[in-house]
Amino acid sequence: MALPILAGAIVLSSFLSEKRPHRFPYREAGLTERQAAAHLISRFTYGATPGQVDEVIKMGLEKWFRQQLDATLPDDSLQAMLDQYDALKLSNAQIAGTFPKNGQVIRMAIRDGYVDKDSVKTDRKAYRDILKKYMDEKGYRPEQELFRQLYCQKILRAAYSQNQLKEVMTNFWFNHFNVSITKNDCAEFIPAYERDVIRPGSLGRFADLLKATAHSPAMLYYLDNFSSSGPVDSTRPMQKPRKAQGLNENYARELMELHTLGVDGGYTQEDVTQAAKVLTGWTVRQGDFLFAPQRHDGSGKLVLGKRFGPDGGYEEGEQLLDMLAHHPSTAHFISRKIAIRFVSDDPPATLVNKMTKTFKDKDGDIREVLLTMVSAPEFWSSAAIREKTKSPFELAMGAVRSLRAHVNQPFQLYNWVTRMGEKMYFYQAPTGFPDKGQFWINTGSLLNRMNFGLALATGRIPGLSFDLAVLNNNHEPESAQAALETYCRIIMPERDLDQTIRRLTPMLTDPTEARVVGIIIGSPEYQRR
Amino acid sequence: MVTRRGFLKGGGLALLGVGLMGGIPGFLAEAAANDRIVRPYQRRKVLVCIFQRGAMDGLMAVTPFTDTYLQTARPTLFISGAKAGNTRPLIDLDGKWGLHPSMQSFEPLYKDKRLAIVHGIGSPNHTRSHFDAQDYMESGTPFNKGTSSGWLNRAVGLLGHDALTPFTAVSLTSALPRCFYGDNPSVAISNLQDFGIRMRGNPSAAGKVASSFEELYDQTSPGLLKETGKESFEAMKMLQKTNTRNYRPDNNAVYPNSPLGNSLKQIAQLIKMDVGLEIAFTESNGWDTHFNQGAADGIFARNVADLSNSITAFWTDLSAYQDDVTVMTMTEFGRTVRQNGTGGTDHGRASCNFILGNDVNGGIVHGRVETLAVETLEDGRDLAVTTDFRAVFSEVADKHLQLGNDSLLFPDWNGSKIGVMT
Numbered sequence: 001m002a003l004p005i006l007a008g009a010i011v012l013s014s015f016l017s018e019k020r021p022h023r024f025p026y027r028e029a030g031l032t033e034r035q036a037a038a039h040l041i042s043r044f045t046y047g048a049t050p051g052q053v054d055e056v057i058k059m060g061l062e063k064w065f066r067q068q069l070d071a072t073l074p075d076d077s078l079q080a081m082l083d084q085y086d087a088l089k090l091s092n093a094q095i096a097g098t099f100p101k102n103g104q105v106i107r108m109a110i111r112d113g114y115v116d117k118d119s120v121k122t123d124r125k126a127y128r129d130i131l132k133k134y135m136d137e138k139g140y141r142p143e144q145e146l147f148r149q150l151y152c153q154k155i156l157r158a159a160y161s162q163n164q165l166k167e168v169m170t171n172f173w174f175n176h177f178n179v180s181i182t183k184n185d186c187a188e189f190i191p192a193y194e195r196d197v198i199r200p201g202s203l204g205r206f207a208d209l210l211k212a213t214a215h216s217p218a219m220l221y222y223l224d225n226f227s228s229s230g231p232v233d234s235t236r237p238m239q240k241p242r243k244a245q246g247l248n249e250n251y252a253r254e255l256m257e258l259h260t261l262g263v264d265g266g267y268t269q270e271d272v273t274q275a276a277k278v279l280t281g282w283t284v285r286q287g288d289f290l291f292a293p294q295r296h297d298g299s300g301k302l303v304l305g306k307r308f309g310p311d312g313g314y315e316e317g318e319q320l321l322d323m324l325a326h327h328p329s330t331a332h333f334i335s336r337k338i339a340i341r342f343v344s345d346d347p348p349a350t351l352v353n354k355m356t357k358t359f360k361d362k363d364g365d366i367r368e369v370l371l372t373m374v375s376a377p378e379f380w381s382s383a384a385i386r387e388k389t390k391s392p393f394e395l396a397m398g399a400v401r402s403l404r405a406h407v408n409q410p411f412q413l414y415n416w417v418t419r420m421g422e423k424m425y426f427y428q429a430p431t432g433f434p435d436k437g438q439f440w441i442n443t444g445s446l447l448n449r450m451n452f453g454l455a456l457a458t459g460r461i462p463g464l465s466f467d468l469a470v471l472n473n474n475h476e477p478e479s480a481q482a483a484l485e486t487y488c489r490i491i492m493p494e495r496d497l498d499q500t501i502r503r504l505t506p507m508l509t510d511p512t513e514a515r516v517v518g519i520i521i522g523s524p525e526y527q528r529r
Numbered sequence: 530m531v532t533r534r535g536f537l538k539g540g541g542l543a544l545l546g547v548g549l550m551g552g553i554p555g556f557l558a559e560a561a562a563n564d565r566i567v568r569p570y571q572r573r574k575v576l577v578c579i580f581q582r583g584a585m586d587g588l589m590a591v592t593p594f595t596d597t598y599l600q601t602a603r604p605t606l607f608i609s610g611a612k613a614g615n616t617r618p619l620i621d622l623d624g625k626w627g628l629h630p631s632m633q634s635f636e637p638l639y640k641d642k643r644l645a646i647v648h649g650i651g652s653p654n655h656t657r658s659h660f661d662a663q664d665y666m667e668s669g670t671p672f673n674k675g676t677s678s679g680w681l682n683r684a685v686g687l688l689g690h691d692a693l694t695p696f697t698a699v700s701l702t703s704a705l706p707r708c709f710y711g712d713n714p715s716v717a718i719s720n721l722q723d724f725g726i727r728m729r730g731n732p733s734a735a736g737k738v739a740s741s742f743e744e745l746y747d748q749t750s751p752g753l754l755k756e757t758g759k760e761s762f763e764a765m766k767m768l769q770k771t772n773t774r775n776y777r778p779d780n781n782a783v784y785p786n787s788p789l790g791n792s793l794k795q796i797a798q799l800i801k802m803d804v805g806l807e808i809a810f811t812e813s814n815g816w817d818t819h820f821n822q823g824a825a826d827g828i829f830a831r832n833v834a835d836l837s838n839s840i841t842a843f844w845t846d847l848s849a850y851q852d853d854v855t856v857m858t859m860t861e862f863g864r865t866v867r868q869n870g871t872g873g874t875d876h877g878r879a880s881c882n883f884i885l886g887n888d889v890n891g892g893i894v895h896g897r898v899e900t901l902a903v904e905t906l907e908d909g910r911d912l913a914v915t916t917d918f919r920a921v922f923s924e925v926a927d928k929h930l931q932l933g934n935d936s937l938l939f940p941d942w943n944g945s946k947i948g949v950m951t
Contacts, residue, residue, distance in 0.1 A: 106820065110871070117871045120820035121828055183660040223674065224661070250674045257675050389753065421717070423704040428664060431677045437753050443695040443761040444716045444724065446754075450742050451727050460729065503745050515734070519741055524749035524758065 024061055029380035033057055038494035039385055040374070042529040043342050044068055045164035047398030050471055053493045065374060068165035069367045071203055078160045085149040092192050092217060092287025098139070099146040099188065109134045143188065147181060148411055150191045151424060155410035158397040169202035169366070170194065171393070172341050175432035177213045177259060179222040181425045186221035189287070190425060193218035206334060206364035207325035210259060214282070214321055215289040223430060225251035226283045228276060230297030247297070252276035254430045255324065265329035267304060274301040278308045278316045291317075331359035335369060337435075342370075343379055344387040345436045351378035386495075386528040389437030392420030394529065395449060399456055399521050400464075402491040404471060409463025416452050416461065421445035441527070453521030457514045468513055481505065483513050491520050500525050573693075574853050574930050575800055577809045577843075578681065579789070580667075580706070581836070581860040583816030584659065587880030588866065588912060589829055591646050591894065594619050594627040598901040602867040606874070608824050617825045626894045630825050631834040634841035638885060642892035643851075645949050647921050648881040649896040651862055651914035655907075657876040659817065662861035666918060667708035669939045680922065680938060681808055682711030687932040694805030695764040701792035701811040708810060715808075721773045721795050725765045739765070767804050782846035787835045789813040793843040800850055807930065813839075816860060821872035844885060855886030855929040859922070863912050866901050877911035882918075884925055890951050920944050 026036035037056040041048045044065070056064045067073065082088060090098065100108065109115040114134040119127060135141065157167050174194055181187045197216045201209035213219045220226040228248035252275040256267050281296030282289070291314040300310040306323055308316040324330060335355035339347035354376050355369050362368040373379055390398060396417050400407060407413065417424060421440060427433050455461050469476060471490055477483035484504055488497045500523055504516060520526060593599060594610040610627050612618045619627025620636050626646075628635060638644035654671040656662050665671040669680030685698045692698070698715035700706050705717045718724055726742065728735035739762070746758025776798055784790035792811035799806045815832055822829040840856055847854055863880030885891075897915040899905040907913040919939040926932055928950035935942070 103819070118821065120871060122821050122823075183658075185658070185660070253673070254675050418704065419719075421705070426704065428660075428707045429668070429677060429710060430674055434677075438712070441753050441757045442714065442716050443757060443764050444718050446757050446761045447725065447765065450738075454726070454728060454738060458728070499748060500745065503748055504741065506741075515738065519738065519745070522742060523745050524754040527754055 022062070024065075024374055024380065025377045026061075026380040028377055029382065031380055031385075033061070035385075035494050036380065037061055039380065040065065042386075043388075044168060045401075046158045046167065046394060047401040047529075048493055049401045049404060050490045065371075068163065069203060069370065071163040071166040073162035075160075075162050078156060078162075081156050081160065082153055085153055087146050087149045087191065088153055088195070090191075092189055095146060095188050095191065096287055098141055099143045100140055101143055101184065101188070105131060105135060105140060108138075112138075146188070146191065147425070148414075150194070151414040152410035154194075154424065155397070155407065155413050158393070159400045159405075159407055165370075166199070166202055170199045172338070173202050173209060174198050175427075175435070176337065177209075177219065178427055178430050178432035179218045180428050182428045183222055186218045189216070189218035189221065192216075192287075203367050204365075206330070206359070206366060207322060209366075210325045211318070211321050213259070214255070214279075214317070217284040217287055217289065219251070220282060220284050220289070223251035223254055224248045225279055228280050228282075229292075229295035230277070230280045230299075247273070247276050247280065249273060249276040252279055258430055260324040260333065261327055261329040262333035265327070265333060271303050274303045274308075275320060277301050278303060278320045281314070282317055325364060328356075328360065331364070332356045334364075335359050338366075338369060339373060340435050342373060343384045348378050348383075351376050388529050389440055390527055390529050391433070391440055392417045392422040392445070392449070393424060395420065395521075395527065396452065398526075398529070399453070402521070403456075403466040403468075403517070405456075405464055405466035407464055412461050412463055416448075416455070420448045420452060449527065450519075450522035453523075453526075454515070454518035457516075457518030457521060458512075459514065468517065477513075484516055487513065487517055488520055491517070492526060495525060497525070573805065573807050575806055575809060575850075575855070576684075576926055576929050577793075577796055577811075577854060577856045578708070579793075579836075579840070579856065579858045580663070580708075580810070580812040581816050581858055582659070582663065582812055582814050583818075583860075584662070584862045584864060584876060585816045585832075585860040585880050586818060586822065586829060586864040586874050587648065587650075587860075588863065589822070589824075589874075590629050590632070590833055591622075591648060591881045592619055592627045592629070593625060593898060593901070594621075595625055596901050598903075599866065602901065604868070605872065606822065606824050606868045622894065629830065629833045631830040632837040635837045635883070638841065638844065639892055643885055643887060643889060645884045645889045645891045645893055645895060646881055647884070647895045647916055647947070647949060649879045649898045649912065649915035650882050650918055650921055651879040651916075653914065653917055655878070657862060657878075659861055659876075664707060666859060666861055667706060668710075669708075669919065669922070670941060671919075672941070676940075678711030679706070679708035681708040681810060682713050682715055683938055684808055684926050684930065684932060685713035685715060686711075687934050687937060688807060688930060689933075692805075694767075695760045696767075696799060696804040696806050698808040699796070699799060699806060699810070701795055701809070706810060706812070718795075721768055721798065724768050764804075767802065771798065771802055773798060778842065778846040780845045780848050782842040783838075784842040784846075785835050785838050787839065789835055790839040790842065793839050794846075797843055797846045800847060800854065818864070819869065819871060819873040819875060822874065823872075840883070840885060852887050855884065855888065855925060857885075857922070857925050858883045859918065865910055866906060866912060867910065878907045879912040879914040879916075882921065884921070884949055886929065888929060888951055889925075890949055895947055895949050916947060917942070917944055920947050921949055924948075924950055 024036065034053055034057065037053045038048065040061055041052055041056060106120060109131055110117045115130055121127060161167050179186050179190055179193060181190060193216050197212040201212050225248065229246060249272055253272045256265065256272060256275065257263050261267055277297040277299065278301050281292045283292050283295065284290060293313060296313060298309065298311045301308045303320060308320060336347065336352045339352050339355060343351065351373065355372050358368050358372040378384065396413050414424065422433065456464065472486055477486050485501055488501055504519060588599065589606065592608060600607045608619050610619045610621050617630035619630060620633060621627050622639060635644055652662060652665055652671045654665055664674065667679050668676040670676040681698065685692065692714040695716060698709065700709050700717045702717050703719040709715045726735050726739035728738060743762045746755060749755050776794065778784065784794045789811065796809045796811065813836055818829055821827065844851065859882055860880050862876060862878055864874035864877040869875050903909050905913065919942045923935045923939055924946040926938065927935060932938060
């Protein structure tokens with residue numbers, strides 16, 4: 001564990017010595033330091049905690065940002081919370097041995113003589129009881145429990161990690177390299193995928209991250225490359241439909257369209273087919289990557305004008321991924337996607353071009369690309385301020401952070417986030433959730449955002465608690481009006497709140513602070529970041 | 530970007546001088562001013578799609594009961610067309626096809642030529658993975674994972690007018706289904722009763738809070754949040770006009786107390802409320818019958834009873850609206866011809882589906898199903914796919930909703946229709 005951290009520190013020190021503008025150019029955009037700090041926090045964390053604007057100003061915006069890029073702040077209290085989730089440390093093989101899939105459990109129970117195969121699913125109650133007994137005795141646990149731990153750790157990390165940017169980037173890259181629990185075959189590999197592939201690579205070099213995803217069981221199953229093989233004898237009749245039969249282009253296509261070049265990145269269907277051949281034999285055994293030479297297509301291939309093979313074996317795939325990671329279309333596609341995440345749904349081309357140049361010059365170093373973005377005036381322009389709409393997860397986490405709430409049952413928040421339209425880890429398509437306001441905001445989801453604010457503030461989310469008085473340094477606001485103004489400013493620092501406050505004032509005839517807070521969280525202003 | 534819905538074009542209610550005070554819902558009043566709509570209150574056609582997740586055994590739902598190969602392949606699962614002892618026989622449709630005895634409520638609809646069946650329907654992609662097959666059937670592109678939109682969302686875009694209300698496309702599910710992904714307005718609602726501002730145990734406070742929210746959203750700067758806020762509150766008021774909690778179906782229709790029955794009941798309410806519904810989606814689970822699926826009775830029988838009774842109740846409830854409504858079922862693939870070692874069937878290829886409506890070419894089992902000898906089966910084991918699902922989906926959607934652009938609805942497909950609609 002010590003090694004990667006050390007390596008990270010070395011990279012960072014060289015990186016800090018780079019000549020960079022001393023200050024982020026926010027004054028030129030007409031922002032005060034406080035406004036700039038609030039903007040910075042709103043984009044690179046899951047929401048400002050009370051007083052955080054002051055902390056960031058005290059430290060200096062630039063230093064704070066570099067600290068976030070470094071992502072080595074101690075997270076002891078978070079770690080203590082995560083310790084209750086025992087599955088988080090398991091390997092894929094251990095997970096498979098502990099959390100068998102439902103269908104597997106039935107087959108094993110029949111095999112072991114616990115269940116008579118003629119009774120399966122006929123008498124539901126009795127049958128379920130036997131299955132439960134079987135699982136208890138064998139030490140098996142339901143797969144649901146594994147996923148629940150996955151959701152809960154994500155929520156706790158977003159709410160409490162000091163290294164907020166790392167969590168934001170983990171979310172960004174997971175969505176970029178999306179895999180989905182809806183695909184049963186890949187579901188059990190997802191916890192390790194996020195832990196071992198996405199999070200460690202989230203602030204590294206793009207090529208490394210791309211390669212790590214290409215080797216991951218979750219991705220190999222999700223986009224079917226595990227089954228892709230070179231030519232097989234098609235005259236043989238099949239007893240069972242073999243999953244491992246012939247070429248499967250799914251991964252190769254999404255690798256180009258979604259992971260690297262982008263749909264207009266300049267490749268053809270023939271490139272997809274040829275790339276798929278390059279990647280034949282990349283498969284999974286016992287929860288780990290395996291290159292199976294006998295499944296690899298040994299012929300010569302041509303992808304985007306570059307020759308691979310014949311008989312280049314595993315190295316062909318490495319070379320292909322390297323080529324794609326370093327392609328100019330990739331630099332542009334990834335830079336634009338990062339700008340969409342952090343600046344606006346339609347980021348200016350001038351900004352994207354600067355980031356693209358850094359991506360190319362710095363070998364796809366994600367931290368360098370982020371630093372270029374924040375150092376550009378476009379990041380601070382009025383067109384970017386509060387231009388992004390919070391996703392349901394960002395809204396929920398932002399509310400927890402705004403109120404310094406204690407989350408004792410994170411799964412309750414998971415359910416709320418689902419209700420607001422973001423069923424995390426379940427987005428079925430490899431595109432990931434669309435990163436645009438229009439996707440998140442519709443009639444049903446908007447009403448649920450308001451309901452979320454009310455439920456949270458009025459104590460109707462089990463296991464979630466906060467103390468409004470403590471937020472205000474134990475000063476009781478002297479009037480209802482004062483309470484409204486105070487909490488508005490604590491929850492939404494550095495915003496123009498006059499209108500919100502004016503609109504909420506009539507509400508004070510029926511004053512409960514909690515309800516006012518609920519309305520603040522459900523308000524249009526709070527949906528923006 | 531700001532004008533994503535047609536009914537919001539033109540500056541809002543103020544221009545018309547009518548608002549909610551006048552008793553006319555804002556968006557309908559607005560629709561009246563929209564010159565593309567000739568008669569604002571004209572009822573619209575509604576397509577209701579039901580996804581049977583898990584892959585329905587089409588050969589047990591609608592059985593070629595004279596096929597001796599099938600009888601041999603399914604020693605305990607085959608249901609006879611002839612009554613023997615206490616077991617219920619299949620419902621003989623035409624001397625060749627028999628409907629599962631638990632689907633007796635479908636028999637009159639079939640005889641009345643409103644219900645059509647397509648047999649041998651499936652995907653050109655041979656995958657037998659639930660995930661992949663559902664994904665392909667919902668995106669409508671059986672060889673492309675990366676298609677970002679779903680076919681029903683694309684159908685919304687082909688309706689020929691902007692979405693008139695927030696309820697143009699509604700999925701009665703907790704999350705947006707793959708077939709609804711895309712840029713056209715669509716919404717997932719798990720329960721109509723939840724569509725509103727809720728303060729448990731304090732309805733009067735809820736009302737006050739709702740109006741505060743409404744004002745806040747009304748006063749916010751123009752854009753997505755303001756517009757959607759306005760729509761949300763209008764939609765909420767629309768639903769509040771009807772007592773969704775104590776809904777009484779017409780014609781003594783009795784919906785099964787099941788997730789599917791409840792979803793269809795809510796879709797019926799939306800249709801009767803005239804809130805602009807045109808495309809509805811819901812799903813039914815439990816079709817992955819690897820174990821002891823039963824025959825005339827058992828798991829499968831309960832599933833098809835729920836399916837047919839839910840659809841029939843819906844149809845009965847909507848008797849005054851039947852000309853406008855078409856219902857279509859779909860499932861990702863069928864199951865093996867031969868029963869397995871655990872009294873069930875494994876993942877196969879073709880299945881069948883049901884289409885109900887007054888514009889349906891009903892009373893017919895469409896499609897082509899060969900005798901189930903091993904040599905006619907796909908991979909020597911499965912009912913072969915002889916009708917591409919896109920042929921049926923596009924014909925039904927196209928004819929019923931007048932979409933008129935198959936190449937946008939199902940890119941990469943240019944096959945012909947099979948005559949399932951009149």
